[in-house]
Amino acid sequence: xxxxxxxxxxxxxxxxxxxxxxxxxxxxxxxxxxxxxxxxxxxxxxxxxxxxxxxxxxxxxxxxxxxxxxxxxxxxxxxxxxxxxxxxxxxxxxxxxxxxxxxxxxxxxxxxxxxxxxxxxxxxxxxxxxxxxxxxxxxxxxxxxxxxxxxxxxxxxxxxxxxxxxxxxxxxxxxxxxxxxxxxxxxxxxxxxxxxxxxxxxxxxxxxxxxxxxxxxxxxxxxxxxxxxxxxxxxxxxxxxxxxxxxxxxxxxxxxxxxxxxxxxxxxxxxxxxxxxxxxxxxxxxxxxxxxxxxxxxxxxxxxxxxxxxxxxxxxxxxxxxxxxxxxxxxxxxxxxxxxxxxxxxxxxxxxxxxxx
Amino acid sequence: xxxxxxxxxxxxxxxxxxxxxxxxxxxxxxxxxxxxxxxxxxxxxxxxxxxxxxxxxxxxxxxxxxxxxxxxxxxxxxxxxxxxxxxxxxxxxxxxxxxxxxxxxxxxxxxxxxxxxxxxxxxxxxxxxxxxxxxxxxxxxxxxxxxxxxxxxxxxxxxxxxxxxxxxxxxxxxxxxxxxxxxxxxxxxxxxxxxxxxxxxxxxxxxxxxxxxxxxxxxxxxxxxxxxxxxxxxxxxxxxxxxxxxxxxxxxxxxxxxxxxxxxxxxxxxxxxxxxxxxxxxxxxxxxxxxxxxxxxxxxxxxxxxxxxxxxxxxxxxxxxxxxxxxxxxxxxxxxxxxxxxxxxxxxxxxxxxxxx
Numbered sequence: 014x015x016x017x018x019x020x021x022x023x024x025x026x027x028x029x030x031x032x033x034x035x036x037x038x039x040x041x042x043x044x045x046x047x048x049x050x051x052x053x054x055x056x057x058x059x060x061x062x063x064x065x066x067x068x069x070x071x072x073x074x075x076x077x078x079x080x081x082x083x084x085x086x087x088x089x090x091x092x093x094x095x096x097x098x099x100x101x102x103x104x105x106x107x108x109x110x111x112x113x114x115x116x117x118x119x120x121x122x123x124x125x126x127x128x129x130x131x132x133x134x135x136x137x138x139x140x141x142x143x144x145x146x147x148x149x150x151x152x153x154x155x156x157x158x159x160x161x162x163x164x165x166x167x168x169x170x171x172x173x174x175x176x177x178x179x180x181x182x183x184x185x186x187x188x189x190x191x192x193x194x195x196x197x198x199x200x201x202x203x204x205x206x207x208x209x210x211x212x213x214x215x216x217x218x219x220x221x222x223x224x225x226x227x228x229x230x231x232x233x234x235x236x237x238x239x240x241x242x243x244x245x246x247x248x249x250x251x252x253x254x255x256x257x258x259x260x261x262x263x264x265x266x267x268x269x270x271x272x273x274x275x276x277x278x279x280x281x282x283x284x285x286x287x288x289x290x291x292x293x294x295x296x297x298x299x300x301x302x303x304x305x306x307x308x309x310x311x312x313x314x315x316x317x318x319x320x321x322x323x324x325x326x327x328x329x330x331x332x333x334x335x336x337x338x339x340x341x342x343x344x345x346x347x348x349x350x351x352x353x354x355x356x357x358x359x360x361x362x363x364x365x366x367x368x369x370x
Numbered sequence: 371x372x373x374x375x376x377x378x379x380x381x382x383x384x385x386x387x388x389x390x391x392x393x394x395x396x397x398x399x400x401x402x403x404x405x406x407x408x409x410x411x412x413x414x415x416x417x418x419x420x421x422x423x424x425x426x427x428x429x430x431x432x433x434x435x436x437x438x439x440x441x442x443x444x445x446x447x448x449x450x451x452x453x454x455x456x457x458x459x460x461x462x463x464x465x466x467x468x469x470x471x472x473x474x475x476x477x478x479x480x481x482x483x484x485x486x487x488x489x490x491x492x493x494x495x496x497x498x499x500x501x502x503x504x505x506x507x508x509x510x511x512x513x514x515x516x517x518x519x520x521x522x523x524x525x526x527x528x529x530x531x532x533x534x535x536x537x538x539x540x541x542x543x544x545x546x547x548x549x550x551x552x553x554x555x556x557x558x559x560x561x562x563x564x565x566x567x568x569x570x571x572x573x574x575x576x577x578x579x580x581x582x583x584x585x586x587x588x589x590x591x592x593x594x595x596x597x598x599x600x601x602x603x604x605x606x607x608x609x610x611x612x613x614x615x616x617x618x619x620x621x622x623x624x625x626x627x628x629x630x631x632x633x634x635x636x637x638x639x640x641x642x643x644x645x646x647x648x649x650x651x652x653x654x655x656x657x658x659x660x661x662x663x664x665x666x667x668x669x670x671x672x673x674x675x676x677x678x679x680x681x682x683x684x685x686x687x688x689x690x691x692x693x694x695x696x697x698x699x700x701x702x703x704x705x706x707x708x709x710x711x712x713x714x715x716x717x718x719x720x721x722x723x724x725x726x727x
Contacts, residue, residue, distance in 0.1 A: 015596060016544035017570045020469030020515050026606030029429050040425075049420035058616060059416035063406035066620075067582040068397075072386050096453060099609040107489075112377030132464075132607040158377050187373035213374045225424040228615035239372060249383030250489040252456040258585035259415060259616050263423075 027128040035327055039354055041345040042329040044167075044196075044306050046225035048280065048348075050263075051273040054226070057266035058259050065258040072249070074256040080268040081233055085205060090238040093245060094264075096255050098195055098219035098232030102161075103129055105215060105234060108247040109189035110135045114158030116188075119148060121338055123163050123193065135159075142337075146300065148173050154184045163193040165200045165303040168333060168343040172303035175202040182211045189240065191215045198223035198278050199285070200303035205235060212237035222305055223278050224267045231256075231264045281305050285346045291356045292344075295363060306345045308338075314366050316340045322362045328355055384485040392684055396711055398702040399686040401524075401553075401663050403582035405637065405705075407620075408630040411583070414623035415616050422615040429606070431613040437625040438590055442562060447595040450602060451621075453612050455552055455576035455589030459518075460486055462572060462591060465604040466546035467492045471515030473545075476505060478695055480520050480550060492516075499694075503657065505530050511541045520550040522557045525690060525700040527659035532559040539568045546597065548572045555580035555635050556642070557660035562592060569594035579662055580635050581624045588613075588621045638662050642703045648713045652720060663702045665695075671723050673697045679719045685712055 030043035049055075074094050082089040095101035106129040110116050115136040118126045130137040140152030146169045153160055160181060165172035182190045182204075192204045194216055204216050215236040221227035234244065248255065256264075267274070289299045289307055297309040310316060319342060320332035331343040346352070387400035406412075431451050439446040452458035463486040467473050472493040475483045487494040497509030503526045510517055517538060522529035539547045539561075549561045551573055561573050577588035591601065605612065613621075624631070646656045646664055654666040667673060676699060677689035688700040703709070 015569055017466070017546045018596075018600075019544065020466060020471070020546065021600050022465050022468035022604060024603050024607040026603045027610060028606075029426070029610040032426060032428060043426055045425050048424070050423050054423065055418075055420055058418065061412075061415065061585075063412055063582075066407050066411065066585040067405070068402050069386070069389060069400055069578070069584040070587070071389060096609060096612055096614075099611070103608050108379050109374070109377060111379035114377070128607050132604065187376065189374045189377065212372055221426070227426040227611075228418075228423040230427070230611055230614040239375075243375075243378050246381050246383045247379060247489065249385075250381040250485050251460050252453060253384060253386040254456070254584075254587055255453055257453075257587040257614075257617060259620075260614060263616075 024132055025128070027125045030331055031329070033329055038327040038329060039347065039351045040329050041347050041351065041355065042331045043227070044222055044304075044345045045227050046222060046277065046281065046305065047346070047351065048225055048277050050225040051267050051270035053266035053270050054263050057262040061259045061262050070254050070256060070258045070261060072253045074261050077231075077256065077261045077264040080265045084268050085235060087208065087235055088238065091208065091235050091241055093234040093241050093248070094256055095232050095248070097221060097230040098193070098217050099125060100230070100255065101217050101232040101234050102191070102193065104244055104248055104251070105189075105191055105217070106130065106135065107133055108244045109191070109215070110159040112158045114156065116159035116161065117153055117157045118161040119166065121146065121166075121169060121335070123167050126161050146171055148177060150177055150180055153181045157185065157188055159188045160185060160190045161193065162190070163195065164204070165196045167196065167304065168306070168308055168331065168338065168341070170300050170302035170304045170306060170308045172200040172202070175204065175207075178204045179207055182207060182214045186213060189213050189215055191217060193217045195219045195222060196304035199282055199305050208236055212239055215240050220264060220267060224274065225277065226263065226267060229260055229263050231260060281346050284349050284352055287349065288344070288346060288352045291352070295356065295359055306343050308341050308343050310341045311363070314363060316342050319359070319362060323358060326358050328358055381489055382485070384482045387688055388686070390686055395684040395686065396704065396708045397686050398704050398708065398712065399688045400584070401579055401661075401702045402584050403579060403634065403638065403662065404703070404708065405582055405634050407582040408624050408627035410623035410627050411620050414619040418616045418619050427611050427613060427615045427618060429610045431618050434613065434618045434621040437622045441625050442592060444565065444592055445595065448565065448592050448598055450591040450598050450605070451613055452589050452605070454578060454587040455550065455574050456482060457587070457612065458574050458589040458591050459548070459550065461601055461605055461608070462548055462574065463487065463492060464490055465601045466548070466572070467516040469515045471513065473516035473518065474510055474514045475518040476523065478503065478523075478526060478692070480524050483518050499526075503528055505534060507534055507537055510538045514542065514545055516545045517542060517547045518550065519547070520552065521561070522553045522660040524553065524661065525663070525665055525688065525695065525698070527657050527661045527663060527665045529557040529559070529660035532561060532564070535561045536564055539564060539571045543570060546570050546572055548574060550574045552576045552579060553661035556639055556662050565593055569596055572597050577621060577624060581631065582634065583620065583624060586617055586620050588617060638703050641706050641709055644706065645701070645703060645709045648709070652713065652716055663700050665698050665700050667698045668720070671720060673699050676716070676719060680715060683715050685715055
């Protein structure tokens with residue numbers, strides 16, 4: 014060990030879903046969108062001038078902030094943008110959870126929350142979900158230094174009704190409550206209508222799922238001007254220019270094409286419903302999903318084995334070797350054709366397994 | 371004040387140079403490059419597929435990391451890339467300065483260093499520069515929790531010889547020494563040849579100046595594999611995907627065109643030398659520059675007044691109202707035409723001032 018290592022921050026990093034690079038594969042493991050971004054996005058990217066490339070970008074990313082503000086009918090002082098919702102969430106953790114009291118997030122949820130807490134030395138507690146994977150609301154009404162809830166939750170695909178979110182936000186006026194809505198476009202109710210009423214509510218969104226732009230890294234948060242000001246101060250203490258010129262242009266172009274966006278979302282939801290039924294025909298228990306993935310378990314074959322067998326066929330789904338969910342597969346919704354291939358493969362694998370028994 | 375504000379991290383953010391948006395102006399205030407990026411960059415950006423946009427980018431940004439590693443003749447395990455060198459430096463502060471002992475950086479240097487230290491609650495000391503703005507080497511040979519040196523330094527434009535850097539790196543085996551080489555392509559000696567010899571040396575570079583890509587946000591660090599591994603662990607605890615698909619492609623295209631790069635650097639250096647002489651003709655004292663800007667003072671007119679008069683003519687230079695440097699202007703090197711306009715304006719302003727006296 015070198016002497017300088019004494020001063021190093023030791024962490025156990027988040028492990029993202031694998032990004033296999035086969036020419037022929039079906040990739041249903043990282044909740045990407047099977048359809049391209051709005052046609053205007055590629056055009057906007059190609060249209061960025063060399064002058065914009067050589068100059069520093071707008072540190073406020075105003076064009077993108079204003080497009081998002083107009084879209085959601087909020088003031089531009091209520092919008093924060095970042096390099097994917099991970100960047101936005103990391104900044105929010107750094108900004109709002111500095112009080113030293115334990116923050117709260119569910120035991121089963123997006124597995125980056127505890128990584129950020131560890132990185133920034135924020136104490137945390139993880140209340141268990143109920144038996145049916147729903148939120149135990151009472152566990153979030155005790156003293157705390159902040160709260161994070163993914164709604165819809167991942168990897169369970171379950172959304173809590175707005176009344177539950179409001180109860181938690183209202184019951185914690187001394188804490189910032191982050192509601193991570195990465196998947197909300199595939200669900201029913203957003204907490205956005207509450208941001209004007211509760212100045213401690215921060216709603217976080219991403220372009221990675223419903224806007225087909227995971228490769229472009231755009232996320233945002235909407236909250237009270239006071240919350241956004243505090244985040245901006247931290248952001249400007251970290252990196253003045255997080256959003257590059259091309260990304261800003263791409264984001265604006267996506268927001269501008271709402272018809273494409275709605276059609277894209279509707280297609281994924283239709284395929285999700287079709288997929289749920291097809292999985293049930295194969296004997297899976299599928300949690301009713303409010304996201305662009307399904308969370309499913311099979312009574313006759315272990316999820317880990319199914320995962321491995323699918324992988325052999327270059328069909329990639331996500332498997333978490335964690336207590337309570339280690340017999341579930343998280344399957345992203347691809348095109349109808351991709352889901353048909355998955356069903357064919359699953360039918361074969363389950364059949365082989367039945368014959369073996 | 372809302373109750374949740376007790377838990378908020380309070381900071382005084384860095385203030386970037388202003389980005390005025392006049393159609394007609396001469397912008398010499400943020401050390402941008404007056405020439406476009408290599409022609410391949412725009413092509414590479416336009417060529418990114420919609421498939422690459424909808425999918426998560428390579429979390430390791432391997433294509434860019436490998437291009438940089440090959441270019442500098444180091445292993446890819448020695449390269450870290452980020453969203454501009456600010457992102458790289460912020461990650462380095464977070465990673466390497468966690469020991470609780472005060473870190474050291476010069477009193478006059480890049481004004482983001484103390485902002486990062488404050489953000490991450492890192493104690494720091496700022497040894498004074500010598501009378502001639504050179505580094506006081508002995509001040510960096512006392513006990514510390516880390517060291518940061520910009521070489522060439524900003525806003526002074528002065529570069530220390532490699533022997534000085536080596537003395538500091540060698541004299542501090544228990545500290546990581548960050549050498550911020552944002553401007554080194556306009557100087558003489560890089561510390562890169564030392565990275566294989568000293569595992570506590572991290573050299574940080576940017577695409578924003580010599581590669582004309584401030585708008586694209588690409589920075590990198592080169593160091594021992596142990597240093598880079600520690601930074602990557604922190605990066606993967608913060609945001610798995612910092613570099614988007616388009617940025618990776620743009621960065622690779624820039625590295626590939628070395629002839630363009632060298633020509634671009636040579637043009638800026640030639641204009642810098644010409645500018646230095648022209649400023650001296652107008653009576654300025656100009657510090658011999660190793661950067662893409664000059665740092666100059668005039669015996670007969672206050673820098674603050676010159677700054678304001680230039681601003682009225684929509685010529686933007688940088689002025690820092692700080693002890694010891696508050697009578698200097700930092701002037702970025704533009705095209706020869708832009709510098710001619712600047713000289714004409716300065717001659718007029720100085721002339722008006724002389725008549726007034």
